[in-house]
Amino acid sequence: MTAHHHPDHHPDHHPDHHRAAAARLWHALKPFPRYPLVTPGTGSHTALPALSADLGITLTLMRDDVGAYGGGGNKLRKLEYLLGAALEQGAKTVITVGAVQSNHCRLTAAACRRAGLEPHLVLVRMVPNTTPDYVNNGNVLLDTLAGAVLHYVDTAEEARATIATLMQTLDHPYYIPAGGSDATGALGYVQAVAEILDSGQHWDLIVTTLGSGGTQAGLLAGYAAAGVPQRILGLSIGYTVAEATPIVATDAANTLTLLGSCANAPAPWIDDRGKGEGYGIVSPAGNDAITAMIRQEGVFLDPVYTGKAMGALFSAVHDGTIRARSRVLFIHTGGFPGLFAYQPFLTPVQAHG
Ligand SMILES: Cc1ncc(COP(=O)(O)O)c(C=O)c1O
Numbered sequence: 001m002t003a004h005h006h007p008d009h010h011p012d013h014h015p016d017h018h019r020a021a022a023a024r025l026w027h028a029l030k031p032f033p034r035y036p037l038v039t040p041g042t043g044s045h046t047a048l049p050a051l052s053a054d055l056g057i058t059l060t061l062m063r064d065d066v067g068a069y070g071g072g073g074n075k076l077r078k079l080e081y082l083l084g085a086a087l088e089q090g091a092k093t094v095i096t097v098g099a100v101q102s103n104h105c106r107l108t109a110a111a112c113r114r115a116g117l118e119p120h121l122v123l124v125r126m127v128p129n130t131t132p133d134y135v136n137n138g139n140v141l142l143d144t145l146a147g148a149v150l151h152y153v154d155t156a157e158e159a160r161a162t163i164a165t166l167m168q169t170l171d172h173p174y175y176i177p178a179g180g181s182d183a184t185g186a187l188g189y190v191q192a193v194a195e196i197l198d199s200g201q202h203w204d205l206i207v208t209t210l211g212s213g214g215t216q217a218g219l220l221a222g223y224a225a226a227g228v229p230q231r232i233l234g235l236s237i238g239y240t241v242a243e244a245t246p247i248v249a250t251d252a253a254n255t256l257t258l259l260g261s262c263a264n265a266p267a268p269w270i271d272d273r274g275k276g277e278g279y280g281i282v283s284p285a286g287n288d289a290i291t292a293m294i295r296q297e298g299v300f301l302d303p304v305y306t307g308k309a310m311g312a313l314f315s316a317v318h319d320g321t322i323r324a325r326s327r328v329l330f331i332h333t334g335g336f337p338g339l340f341a342y343q344p345f346l347t348p349v350q351a352h353g
Helices: 014-027 049-055 074-090 102-116 133-135 138-145 156-169 185-198 214-226 243-260 282-299 306-318 341-352
Strands: 045-047 057-065 092-099 118-124 149-153 173-178 204-210 232-238 269-270 327-332
Touching: 014 102, 014 156, 014 185, 049 057, 049 282, 074 102, 074 185, 074 214, 092 102, 102 118, 102 138, 102 214, 118 138, 118 156, 133 138, 138 327, 149 156, 156 173, 173 282, 185 214, 185 243, 204 214, 204 306, 214 232, 214 243, 232 243, 232 306, 282 306, 282 341, 306 327
Parallel strands: 057 327, 092 118, 092 173, 118 149, 204 232, 204 327, 232 269
Antiparallel strands: 045 057
């Protein structure tokens, strides 16, 4: 082990310096209203000894999949600030949009119910999947149990038109973009940076799944505002690198502006090797990662996001993109209900495993 890899000898790592940076972030976040949804357990760390030994790195999960409301997931961090803003503005209804099996829509429905807001979900049939489980089970079942008002559409254009109509007709509406990925939502991941810095641990690399981009944008903005250098990798499961890069960069810049920070976020580091055939389509590498994680570590990943990203992480370790012996924190962003929606595409994994 080189000095570079030893936490106590890392040139950029001074726990006191990090705690002071965290305090500055908490201070910068104070003016923003927050509806409490992040509960004990969220953000806790799970060591993965067996997978780490296989991979030759130290791999740790940050458990943003754990949460008290709606089944848990990364969207709860964003929704704290989004619903905080909605309630401050006197909203009575919330409109958001996503794929039919959107975890973000499911968590928005649950969080809105707790906050006394009426959730309207615009569900776009953008994934070529008409199996009964995809259409009715998983997140759709949970949306229905939450009593969310579902508005099905076939295209992005139709979604825009439906959202415009709902904004005109609903009682005091508040609009949340897909994935909760605007500057207000990304504040949830600025707060996550404050929590990571408070923990005093050093990570060579923080890895997140990249869907709509707000998680990586919030992490980039948080570290930039804190003035702490940190390598952050976004593993895209839908967008190409060319598509994702301006989305994440713009969201990070807008988040820094909202925070009142003069810092510039570094260009995002994004890898799209895990996207396979595209958003919402499972991949063999992703399914293998799901199997490895549950069978070696007892933790479930999901088929659309974290499984595909973990498959990409394994590949990036094998080809040296992620260096041997690195200390890596992978943010487990949730998505558990997707396993039930994709049952026909996951069963073969069990058969040959
Ligand atoms: C389980 C899960 N992981 C990751 C993501 C991606 O996060 P982001 O949209 O912030 O890129 C999402 C939502 O899009 C998700 O539901």
